Amino acid sequence: MTMTNLLGLLVLLLGGLALVAADQGYEGYRIYEVTPQNAVQGKLLHQLSLEGFDFLSESRLPGRPSRVIVSPAQLETFETVLRGQKLAHTLVNDNLGASIAKEFALRQLQRRLSPITGKGRLSTERYYTHEEIINYIDDLADRFPRRVFVKTVGWSFERRVLKTITITNGDGRSGKKVIFMDGGFHAREWISPAAVLYVIDQLVEQFEQNADLLEDYDWVILPLVNADGYEHSQSSTLSRMWRKTRQPYTYAGQTCYGADPNRNFGFHWNEEGASSNPCADTYAGPTPFSEPETIVVRDLMHSLADRGVMYLTIHSYGNYILYPWGWTSDLPDTWEDLDAVARTGAEAIKAVTGTVYTYGSSTNVLYIAAGASDDYGFYAGFNISITMELTGAGSIGFNPPVTRIDEFVTETWIGIRAMAEKLIEIY
Structure with missing residues (x-):
């Protein structure tokens, strides 16, 4: 069977994975690791992602594995694709639903054993709720009033508050350069906010060790x-793999929820x-910026652009440090600076932990994905714009087991600190 025929079969047989999962949970869903051996196979995997398969990580590079969720209804067709194209693959989870149920049971136990008051430092022993995260940064502003400033910058569709934390060295100098960083674009990527919280901890609680990063820069x-999608993904086992925002849209007589916030930016939107x-x-x-959450990020970018030097957004997973462009395989004129910063982060992580991060432009390393925040940040005026896709682990992938959160966030900080140091050297 040719690849064209296989894809035609997929279109006929596949239902929308997100819809099935939302209605019936993930019992019997599987996760496969599939490794393309050539460009044709890499293109096929990307096409599968466009036809309804949910890829947890995706690579177009030969020899680099991708992970994909397969529902019971999709299984026969998927195995036909594997056989027809002789795709190298491994079954890494034979029941996603059981894994999610176990994760939720452990999480509920941890929350009972270690309730959070919103005061003092957060540990790296579990994943936190939106409310706990907001309480934490508010408390930091109370405890470090000369160095930390928290500001309400908007509201989610479901009216959850969105706040930034600005971290300085307290010397009172205005007009410093800015590193703008965010996390939690995709709801199910819980390790992303966890890594961002660790960066905040390092810059505030561990200020003496990292004062050089704040001498000429505010973060x-x-x-x-x-926030809405994140809370939804934590609400039950049925919604654990939720990715998008939560604004409802009507389509073919049914209500579907949310947009992908990392496709909603108004630069080469919907390409x-x-x-x-x-x-x-x-x-x-x-429309571009239909989601209130992406409006908040856009407005922050423009408000900071006159001082903004680096935009850094944290995602999961796949061991990548990516830079523009994501809408085309062409490279920006200043790609060498982008590459130098990304390479420095990857080399620092490898030197300390041995973990290998692939770096390069988004399209050339992964695949075309227009309308993303990193492209928009670069377009808005940030000299350096980076997406960091963190290491995955565990039976689900997006979130390391809680016993390994500390390992993963400290590794992430190694790369971020190195990139910040390189940024200071260049600019």
Whole structure:
């Protein structure tokens, strides 16, 4: 069977994965690791992602594995694709639903054993709620009033407050350069806000060790962009793999929720790599900036652009440090500076932990994905714009087991600190 025939079969047989999961949970869903051996196979995997398969991580590079969720209804067709294209693959989870149920049971136990008051330092022993994150940064502003400033910058669709924390060295100098950082674009990527919280801890609680990063730069951090989706993903086992925002849209007589906030930015919006189907995980939204959450990020970028030097957004997963462009395989004129910063982060992580991060432009390393925040940040005036896709682990992938959160966030900090040092050297 040719690849064209296989893809035609997929279109006929596949239902929308997100819809099935939302209605029936994930019992019997599987996770496969699939490794393309050539460009044709890499293109096929990307096409599968556009036809309804939910990829946890995706690579177009030969020899680099991708991970994909397969529902019971999709299984026969998927195995036909594997056989027909002789795709190297491994079954890494034979029942996603059971893994999610176990994760939730452990999480509920941890929350009972270690309730959070919102005062003092957060540990790296569990994942926190939106409310706990907000309480934490508010408390930091109370405890470090000369160095930390918290500001309400907007509201989510479901009226959850969105706040930034600005971290300075307290010397009172105005007009410093800015590093703008955010996390939690995609709801299910819980390790992203966890890593951002660790960066905040290092810059505030461990100030003496990191004062050099704040001498000429202020850090403005939005810890959790997609607050509604994040809370939804924590609400039950049925919604654990939720990715998008939560604004409802009507499509073909049914209600589908949310847009992909990382396809909703108004720079090459809704081009290749984004979907016009409101039920798809990569739905670009009905218009650019249709989501209040992406409006907040956009407005922050423009308000900071005259001082902003670096925009850094944290995602999961796949061991990548990516820079523009994501809408085309062409490189920006200043790609060498972008590459130098990304390379420095990757080399620092490898030197300390041995973990290998692939770095390069988003399209050339992964795939075209238009309308993303890193492209918009670069377009808005930030000299350096980076997406960091963290290491995955565990039976689900997006979140390391809680016993390994500390390992992963400290590794992430190694790369971020090195990139910041390189930024200071260049600019």
